[in-house]
Amino acid sequence: MTDRRKFLKSTIFGGLAVSTSSVSGLACSTKPSPKKPIVISTWNHGKEANAAAWEVLSNKGRALDAVEKGVMVTEADPDNATVGIGGFPDRDGNVTLDACIMDENDNCGSVAFLQNFKHPISVARKVMEETPHVMLVGEGAKRFALSQGFEEENLLTPKAEAAWKKWLENQEYQPEINIENHDTIGMVALDENGHLSGACTTSGAAWKMHGRVGDSPIIGAGLFVDNEVGAATATGLGEFVIKICGAHMIVELMRQGYSPQEACEQAVNRIVKKYPNDYKNLQVGFLALNKNGEYGAYSIHKGFNFAVRAHDQDDLIDAGHYSG
Structure with a gap:
């Protein structure tokens, strides 16, 4: 037995x-093996920006270099009214720029309220690499940029100046829910080595108060990267992105097991729930990428789109939106 x-x-x-x-x-x-390399970015202008980033990624370059090169395309476009040169000024007629960048090692750099420099993203990278700080603002950021060899130039184009003078006739400040080539380019990328980086740059809300800073240069609000999990960026009215620490929230949700799409939806739902009297009159959109090359996007209102570039893809996609 x-x-x-x-x-x-x-x-x-x-x-x-x-x-x-x-x-x-x-x-x-x-x-499935991770989809890499891949780069995603916000709005219509993301297509051109992704093309520049792809030149780096397709040659086995670093994601950090890719996102910097990518958003520089948008910063240098004088026809874009919301990023870099040609950006609409504040109510006093000054073009002020915000930007941040973050790499796979949790290093990050940021500039805010920067004037007269076309590529704030590159100044932000220098802050990350050459200083013990994360953020420099205003006059201090200007002095630092000059010390690093960046050259000043007038960023107020005739087109932007004409729009500002037109605004002065009524001086009404009401951010539009969606405008062509909205207020930011946010970009996140996963390179051939499986490393993530991100960049975010803007001229901010048109006709803002002098000195206003939105979410774009704030690590954890307009951009966050965690190389173990994923990366996220934001666009839209920055005050409400700041209030929920949007990009950081999305990355932490991905850490808990949410897909990039689910995490973006949760962040939008948080704004809707917390600010029921405000969300109908403002736009916020989120974009996320995880370590496997999976991406997602979601916004409060219809109209937010994003660009994707990979070996088998070069698309402009309309994001889902809250329908409540």
Whole structure:
């Protein structure tokens, strides 16, 4: 009897071991490999920005270099009214720029309320690499930029100046829910080595009060990167992104197991729930990318789109939106 019990026991557990091994082997063989490299960015202008970033990524370059090069395209476009040169000024006629950048090692740099420098994203990277600080603002940021060899130039184009003078006739400040080439370009990328980085740059809300800073240069609000999990960026009315620490929230939700799409939806729902009297008159959109190259996007209102570039993809996609 004892020998029979031993035989049955060894047979059962031996069979379980074979079965478990087979299932595990099947799971491993069918698990998709990460989609990399890949870069995603906000709004229509993301297509051109992604093309520049892709030149870096497709040559096995670093995600950090890709996102800087990518958003610089938008910063240098004088026809874009919301980023870099050509950006609409504040109510006093000054073009003031905000930007931040973050790499796979949690290093980050930021500038805010910066005037007369076309590429604030590159100044932000220098803050990250050359100083013990994360953020420099205003006159201090200007002095630092000059010390690093950046050249001043007038960023107020004739087109933007004409729009400002037109605004002065009534001086009404009401951010539009969606405008062509909205107020930010946010970009996040995953490179061939599996590393994430992100960049975010803007001229901020048109006709804002002099000195106003939005979410774009704030690590954790307009941009956040965690190389173990994913990265996220934001666009829209920055005050409400700041209030919920939007990008950081999305990355932490991904850490908890949410997909990038689900995490973006949760962040939008948080704004809607917390600010029921405000959300109908403002736009906020979120964009996220996880370590596997999966992405998601969501906004409060219809109209937010984003660009995706990978080996098998070069698309402009309309994001989902809250329908309550």
